[in-house]
Amino acid sequence: MSRQADGKPARGAHDREILRLAVPAFGALVAEPLFLLTDSAIVGHLGTAALGGLGVGGQALGTLLNICVFLAYGTTAAVARQVGAGNLPAAIRQGVDGIWLAVGIGLAVLVVGWPLTPWIVHAFGASSAVAPAAVTYLRISLFGVxxxxVTLAGTGVLRGLQDTRTPLVVSVGMFAANAALNAAFVFGFGWGIGGSALGTVTAQTVGGLVYGLAVLRKAQRQNVLVRPDLAGLRLAAKAGFNLVIRTLSLRVVLVVSTVVATRMGDAEIAAYQVGFQVWWLLALALDAIAVAGQAITGRYLGAGDVGRARTATWRMTQWGLACGVVFALLLLATRGLLPALFTTDPAVRAQLLGSLLVVALLQPLAGPLFVLDGVLIGAGDMRFLAVAGVLTTVVFLPCALLVFLLGGGLVALWLAIGVWILARLTTLVWRARGTAWLITGAVGG
Structure with missing residues (x-):
């Protein structure tokens, strides 16, 4: 590794390391929103009610899944620290515990979520036209949880091991299978929105099996036991608690936004569904650098190298800002073409055009935000992220309430989301400038 005169890695070396992890992570991350964007493009041809049902059902399912994102993020940080400390068997063992925890939570979500599906859809305020499609989509989709x-947990293990290429290969395969199956089930067999959900469930289940086998092979190579370990499961669950609080605060914002959009009308929730999926696609694309931040920061701090952790953080933040600007320009250039890909309804198209303008303008803020979020996750600074998540959600809620009470449209709703983005960025920049998150060793703060 090339170095500067002060002994720190040169900027080019940091860039190569960031790109080595971020480029494959980008491909893997965008597969998730591409699932729903593909679903949106296919289901959109079934009508506005079906597209709105996908919006409500997809957002509800996303809430359930994203509560469990600690399976990926927490595992990445924990495994990376053990790798930095030179203890590979311990890293693999933590990954195995994460896989078993994912299986248990997934089955529990399926059992509990199935009978509650109509209530969940009703809580989102879906109209009588949208609700049946939302219930159908959500009930079938629960079988893919x-x-x-397991895909989340397996991805976290491999990222912590500094391997983002394998998740890329698996994600591309899952996306291709999802697109082919959805088209066949919806258009070929005429199964409607239920066919779209079934295609995604099939792709997700196969992907989970692939990740489980990948972690199993690594465990066998290191002579690590793969049977469930209650102590390890409790430790993994405890470590994820603060990340769950952080994630719940994020989901509150997204759920409230969906509820507000739903109460505006069917055209608005249909347009919000598409606009949100575009936003989520760009967010996860930016999150590729955050994934690099999790893996790099965890490894450096595990090895006790605070200087490299700080230098890499600054460089990744620059990358996040640059990528945010590029994504904003790309979206502005294609904004006029996107609505026609998802719907033929003129009202939905008009709502979507205004929404995409705000989505584009928020990207330069989102870039460094996602990077710093990933860095602090990699550092194990979960308690701060939980507190900051709650505080910034409190900032957002009055803005969303004003949009609802004053009868604001989708543009006003996206501007309220922009206030939340700015509040999150401010808190993370303040934290990153300090030293409280720079805890070294195999176990983070």
Whole structure:
């Protein structure tokens, strides 16, 4: 590794390391929103009610899944620290515990979520036209939750081991299978929105099996036991608690936004569904650098190298800002073409055009935000992230309430989301400038 005169890695070396992890992670991350974007493009041809049902059902399912994102993020940080400390068997063992925890949570979500599906859809305020499609989509999709959670945990293990290429290969395969199956089930067999959900469930389940086998092979090579370990499961669950609080605060914002959009009308929730999926696609693309931040920061701090952790953080933040600007320009350039890909309804198209303008303008803020979020996760600074998540959600809620009470449209709703983005960025920049998160060793703060 090339070095500067002060002994720190040169900027080019940091860039190569960031790109080595971030480029494959980008491909893997965008597969998730591409699932729903593909679903949106296919289901959109079934009508506005079906597209709105996908919006409500997809958002509800996303809430359930994203509560469990600690299976990926927490595992990445924990495994990376053990790798930095030179203890590979311990890293693999933590990954195995994460896989078993994912299986247990996934089955519990399926059992509990199935009878509650109509209530969940009603809580989102879906109209009588949208609700049946939302219930159908969500009930079928619940069967894919165990596979998707195992995918999250398996992805976290491999990222912590500094391997983002394998998740890329698996994600591309899952996306291709999802697109082919959805098209066949919806258009070929005429199964409607239920066919779209079934295609995604099938792809998610196969992907989970692939990740489970990948972790199993690594465990066998290191002579690590793969049977469930209650102490390890409790430790993994405890470590994820603060990340769950952080994630719940994020989901509150997204759920409230969906509820507000739903109460505006069917055209608005249909447009919000598409706009949100575009936002989520760009967010996860930016999150590729955050994934690099999790893996790099965890490894450096595990090895006790605070200087490299700080230098890499600054460089990754620059990358996040640059990528945010590029994504904003790309979206502005294609904004006029996107609505026609998802719907033929003129009202939905008009709502979507205004929404995409705000989504584009938020990208330069989102870039460094996602990077710093990933860095602090990699550092194990979960308690701060939980507190900051709650505080910034409190900032957002009055803005969303004003949009609802004053009858604001989708543009006003996206501007309220922009206030939340700015509040999150401010808190993370303040934290990153300090030293409280720079805890070294195999176990983070």
């Amino acid at each position: 165990p596979g998707m959670l």
